[in-house]
Amino acid sequence: MGFIIDGILEAVHLIVTLDPDVIEITALSLVVSLTATVAATLIAVPFGASVTFNEFPGKKVLIQLIQTLYSLPTVIVGLLLFLLLTRHGPLGFLGILFTPQAMILAQTILVLPIMTGLTITALSGVDATIRDTILSLGATRLQFLKHVVREARFAILGAVALGFGRAISEVGAAILIGGNIYGRTRVLTTAITLNTSQWNIGTSIALGIILLGIALIVNTVVTIYQQR
Amino acid sequence: MKKSIFVLFAAVMIVAAFACGCTGTGDVTPTPTVTPTAAETTAAPAETQTLLIATTTSLYDTGLLDALKADFEKKYNAKVDILSAGTGKALGYGENGDVDVMMVHDRAREDAFLEAGHGIDRRVFAYNFFVIVGPASDPAGVKNMTPEQAFTTIREKGLADPATVKFVSRGDDSGTHSKEKAIWKAAGFNYSTDIQKSGEWYIEAGTGMGATLVMADEKQAYTLSDIGTYLASKDKITLVPLVSEGDVLLNVYSAMQINPEKHPGVNSTIAKDWINYLITPETQKTIETFGVDKYGEPLFYPAAGNWEKIGVNQSEVEDPVA
Numbered sequence: 081m082g083f084i085i086d087g088i089l090e091a092v093h094l095i096v097t098l099d100p101d102v103i104e105i106t107a108l109s110l111v112v113s114l115t116a117t118v119a120a121t122l123i124a125v126p127f128g129a130s131v132t133f134n135e136f137p138g139k140k141v142l143i144q145l146i147q148t149l150y151s152l153p154t155v156i157v158g159l160l161l162f163l164l165l166t167r168h169g170p171l172g173f174l175g176i177l178f179t180p181q182a183m184i185l186a187q188t189i190l191v192l193p194i195m196t197g198l199t200i201t202a203l204s205g206v207d208a209t210i211r212d213t214i215l216s217l218g219a220t221r222l223q224f225l226k227h228v229v230r231e232a233r234f235a236i237l238g239a240v241a242l243g244f245g246r247a248i249s250e251v252g253a254a255i256l257i258g259g260n261i262y263g264r265t266r267v268l269t270t271a272i273t274l275n276t277s278q279w280n281i282g283t284s285i286a287l288g289i290i291l292l293g294i295a296l297i298v299n300t301v302v303t304i305y306q307q308r
Numbered sequence: 309m310k311k312s313i314f315v316l317f318a319a320v321m322i323v324a325a326f327a328c329g330c331t332g333t334g335d336v337t338p339t340p341t342v343t344p345t346a347a348e349t350t351a352a353p354a355e356t357q358t359l360l361i362a363t364t365t366s367l368y369d370t371g372l373l374d375a376l377k378a379d380f381e382k383k384y385n386a387k388v389d390i391l392s393a394g395t396g397k398a399l400g401y402g403e404n405g406d407v408d409v410m411m412v413h414d415r416a417r418e419d420a421f422l423e424a425g426h427g428i429d430r431r432v433f434a435y436n437f438f439v440i441v442g443p444a445s446d447p448a449g450v451k452n453m454t455p456e457q458a459f460t461t462i463r464e465k466g467l468a469d470p471a472t473v474k475f476v477s478r479g480d481d482s483g484t485h486s487k488e489k490a491i492w493k494a495a496g497f498n499y500s501t502d503i504q505k506s507g508e509w510y511i512e513a514g515t516g517m518g519a520t521l522v523m524a525d526e527k528q529a530y531t532l533s534d535i536g537t538y539l540a541s542k543d544k545i546t547l548v549p550l551v552s553e554g555d556v557l558l559n560v561y562s563a564m565q566i567n568p569e570k571h572p573g574v575n576s577t578i579a580k581d582w583i584n585y586l587i588t589p590e591t592q593k594t595i596e597t598f599g600v601d602k603y604g605e606p607l608f609y610p611a612a613g614n615w616e617k618i619g620v621n622q623s624e625v626e627d628p629v630a
Contacts (some may be wrong), residue, residue, distance in 0.1 A: 083404070177526055255515070259523050260511035263505075264478055274514040275600050277393060279400030279483035 090282025091289055102283070106290050109267040112180050113248035116187035120195050120247075121240050123188075128199030129225055141187055143200060149193030157190045158256030165257070181283035183267070186253040192245035198242065201234030203228060234306045241302040244293055328538035339626055357386045359578045362407040364483050365516045367561065368392035370536040370607050372434075372598055373411075380585050386578055394516065402426055405571025409561045410577040411533075412484040418562060429629040430564040433586040434595050434608040435618045438487055438559050439538055439577050440551035441521070442530035447472045450530070462530050463497070466509025474529035478511030478520050481576040487559065488532045492558055521545055521564035536607035539599070557584075561608070565629075584628045587612065 094102050104129045123217040131142065143170045163169055176182045206228050229236065251269035258265030262276060275283040367373050368390055377388040385388035391401065395412045402410045404425050410427065412418060421427050438448065440458050448465040450458035465473040476574045478485040489499050499501055503510055511529065517537040524531040538549065549555075563586055565579035585591055592610035599607040611618065617627040 219358060257521070260512060260514040261523075264511075266514060268512070276478060277397040279396055279403075 084305040087201065087281035087285045091286035094283060094286040095289065101287075102286060102290070104263065105268055105287065107269045108180065108265075108289075109248055110294070111270075112183050112254075112267060113187060113244060115278050116184045116189055116191065116247045117240060117244040119188045120191045122191055123197050124195035124239070124243075125236060128196045129203055129229065131196075132200050132203040133225070133228075143197070146197045146200070150197060152190060152193060153252065154190055154250040154254075155252035155256065157186050160252035161186050161189070161253070161290055162256050177257065178261060178263055178265060180258070183265060184259045186257045188246040190250060191247050195239050196244060197287065198239030199236055202232040202239060205235060206231045217235065236256055237302055237305065241298055244298060248294060249291065276303075287300060329401070339343070340590055355385075356627065357384070357578045359388045359409065359575060359582055360391065360407045361388060361409045361411060361413070362391045362393055362398035362401040363411040364395050364398060364413055364561075365392050365414070365518070366484075366534045366536050369516075370540050370579045370599065371516055372608060373599055374593070376586070376591060376594060378593075380582065382584075383435045384578065384581055386581075388582075394478075394480050395486070396481035398519060402566050403572055405566055405583065407566060408574045408576070408577055409563055409565050409582055409600050411561065412483055413559055413561045415560065415562075419485065422564065424615055425567055425570055427564040428623065429583055430562050431581065431583050431587055431627075431629065432560055432562045432611045432615070432618065432620050432624050433592070434561045434611055435614070436535050436561075436606075436608050437552060437556040438484065438532055439535050439549040440530060441524070441533055441547040442550050443528045444546065444548045445528075446550055447528075448530070451550045452553075453551055455491050455551055455556050458551045459491050459495045459497075463506070463509070467507055470508035474509050474511060474521055474527055475531045476511045476513050476524040476527060476531045478532075479514045480516070482517075483559075484532060484534060487557075491532070491556055497618050520545065536599075539603045539605070539607055542603075558618060560611075560620070562624075575618060587626060587628065 083181075131139065131146075161182065164171045164175070165174065165182055166172055167177070176185075184307065210231055211228060214224050249269060251273060254260075254265075254267055255270045255273065258267065260271065261267050262272040266274070268287050272284045272287045272291075275281075277285065316628055352434060362374070362438050362453045363373060367391070371457055379388070380386065391398075391407060393401070395414045395417065397410050398410050399421055401407045403424075403624075415484060418427070418430060422430060425440075435565050440455060442448070442450070448458075449459050453461065460583050462473060462475050466475060477488055492499050504512070511523070511527065515523075517533060518541055519539050520531055521533055522545065523529075523539065528546075531547075535549075535552070550606065563583050565583060566574045568574050568576035588610075589612065592612040595608050596606060596610045599605075611620075611625045614621045
């Protein structure tokens with residue numbers, strides 16, 4: 081038991097003294113996951129809207145597929161991207177394996193399905209009378225979209241928060257694609273894996289507390305905004 | 309990867325707890341009717357016992373442990389479960405009494421572990437060598453240097469031109485990482501100030517040997533590897549061995565059991581059996597020939613008869629554990 085208490089004490093020390101390594105790892109985690117979330121949002125919202133408001137053959141199948149990909153395992157995203165980005169792979173010439181850019185790409189792909197799917201749900205959830213009203217007032221297609229997205233913004237924000245949560249907490253793709261390189265691609269999750277393997281329990285606990293703290297802050301902000 | 313091993317470990321422990329209901333061999337009554345085949349070795353207990361070993365990745369990834377455990381399981385009516393981890397983690401498991409036996413390769417830390425009373429009955433069973441591998445083009449020109457010279461040169465050229473000369477370190481507190489640090493020290497450098505944060509050329513991978521070799525290959529960088537893992541990965545990567553001579557590259561593997569006085573939960577009887585099994589002439593012969601057919605050269609050398617060469621006491625190599 082002693083080692084857990086020691087670990088927690090060390091964690092508190094590392095956090096309150098703003099340990100430079102801990103700060104750097106946390107910052108990289110935030111940069112990678114926030115960028116991936118923004119990129120995924122920019123793709124998922126327009127894509128989700130076009131799926132929601134267009135009728136085409138195979139629409140149901142597509143939505144089903146998107147929902148199936150909610151449970152896309154992170155290591156599979158990692159594996160696929162690794163195969164593409166390895167020096168001998170088709171995109172090997174880019175030379176981005178084991179870089180933050182590749183990690184952003186992996187996380188974007190990973191959270192796209194869940195964000196697209198939840199965007200579709202959010203937009204479909206906008207009351208039909210509101211939709212009809214917007215249309216009956218003679219809105220152009222773009223104005224219509226703008227207003228419906230505005231109506232659904234809280235639900236869409238929830239989707240974004242969920243996507244961010246999934247991005248920052250995943251480890252499978254981060255370690256396969258990033259490689260956990262000190263000072264370059266080491267993020268909170270891969271650092272926890274490594275520090276536990278080195279038996280640096282205190283550091284692991286510290287990073288775990290930070291990871292949970294980030295989740296807490298993001299969700300609190302979203303909730304406050306939604307309740308306004 | 310590590311996550312899945314953890315889950316597997318938890319599952320194994322739960323299953324073992326239910327299936328066995330006992331941790332020590334005290335509860336096990338030896339079977340009165342021993343099968344004729346087992347009679348010549350040890351009286352096999354009626355119930356299958358589980359031995360949990362924490363091991364350094366090289367012994368596991370090369371397949372040596374799998375080769376050794378099959379025979380042991382049959383002879384001792386045991387089930388051997390293997391947790392493959394870096395030396396740092398293996399020692400951590402040992403400190404907490406999570407495993408019965410540890411098989412690692414880091415003399416200094418093993419000694420500290422024994423001194424702290426966590427482990428007993430250390431026996432040396434095999435050795436081989438570390439190699440410095442790198443791109444066939446050898447951009448730093450270190451081929452056939454001494455390990456210390458090679459490291460010094462890689463650092464110098466890496467600092468000057470990190471685009472062409474890089475070094476990938478395990479950076480994970482493993483036995484191999486300890487060895488790397490020892491070579492930097494032998495070459496006259498302070499690891500944390502001269503090496504670790506000295507620039508772009510030095511990459512701390514923070515992962516296992518196989519993954520580190522892949523990363524070094526991707527980056528066309530130099531790295532330090534145990535020869536076994538290198539040979540086992542040789543077909544998948546383009547790196548070649550450049551420095552393989554030098555006393556500092558010696559790599560000695562040992563086994564020890566976790567002190568049952570400190571951790572009453574460990575299965576001491578089967579742990580002793582395993583350590584003694586490792587140093588029998590038959591097992592030593594298996595180690596000597598392991599992998600020769602596949603790789604054209606041995607991955608490990610038996611410690612028996614070579615105790616002087618690897619700088620340990622004869623008793624650490626040959627005396628069975630009482």
